[in-house]
Amino acid sequence: MNKREIIAYFDARAPEWDARMVRSDSKIAFILDAAGVRPGVSVLDVACGTGVLFGDYLARDAARVTGVDISPEMARIAVSKLRDPRVEVLCGDVEELAFPRRYDCCVVYNAFPHFAHPARLLARLAACLAPGGRLTVAHGMSLAALHRHHAGAARGVSRPMPEPERLAALMPPCLAVDVAVSDAEKYVVSARLR
Ligand SMILES: C[S@@+](CC[C@H](N)C(=O)[O-])C[C@H]1O[C@@H](n2cnc3c(N)ncnc32)[C@H](O)[C@@H]1O
Numbered sequence: 001m002n003k004r005e006i007i008a009y010f011d012a013r014a015p016e017w018d019a020r021m022v023r024s025d026s027k028i029a030f031i032l033d034a035a036g037v038r039p040g041v042s043v044l045d046v047a048c049g050t051g052v053l054f055g056d057y058l059a060r061d062a063a064r065v066t067g068v069d070i071s072p073e074m075a076r077i078a079v080s081k082l083r084d085p086r087v088e089v090l091c092g093d094v095e096e097l098a099f100p101r102r103y104d105c106c107v108v109y110n111a112f113p114h115f116a117h118p119a120r121l122l123a124r125l126a127a128c129l130a131p132g133g134r135l136t137v138a139h140g141m142s143l144a145a146l147h148r149h150h151a152g153a154a155r156g157v158s159r160p161m162p163e164p165e166r167l168a169a170l171m172p173p174c175l176a177v178d179v180a181v182s183d184a185e186k187y188v189v190s191a192r193l194r
Helices: 003-020 025-034 054-059 072-080 118-126 143-151 164-170
Strands: 042-046 064-069 087-091 103-109 129-139 175-182 187-193
Touching: 003 072, 025 054, 025 103, 025 129, 025 175, 025 187, 042 054, 054 064, 054 087, 064 072, 072 087, 103 118, 118 129, 118 164, 164 175, 164 187
Parallel strands: 042 064, 042 103, 064 087, 103 129
Antiparallel strands: 129 187, 175 187
């Protein structure tokens, strides 16, 4: 997996991204409940794409949302939709950016397979958490559907998504996993800073 190829892959798909999005409010509600998104929190949306969750964070009265994405086209579309001063978008590699603050909720939604070094990413994100903060890795589809997707068009820009137990085992010791769900419609692993 090479980052230039990841950028090219998502830049090419950005214009159609929102039109192809299949949304389920109930799945997103489950994921954001697990992620601890509630009034007053700050959120780091890792690999935010076009910002598909920004409205959901704001609907829950998040105090601050930072979205970060490595694809300039995805980030450009996310920026073009910004209407609220609580939201900012950074275009860059989440593995290298210096974040301006610590966050109550760090959410990696539909993006984890695109990181070549999962344990390294989790450790880096854990270091971005405020005291009592939560790190959540989630997908709005089953593990089987994810495997099919990543064996197809996205094969060159992703690695297999681990089972929840395996992902939990990759979390750094400072995090306590208290949600691990993998069912026919979603995948959610969420951990709290000890
Ligand atoms: C499948 S898309 C998901 C986007 C969004 N979270 C959603 O659900 O619509 C994966 C995203 O990960 C981003 N990405 C991949 N590697 C990244 C990295 N190292 N840093 C930041 N973003 C990255 C891609 O540019 C892409 O927008």
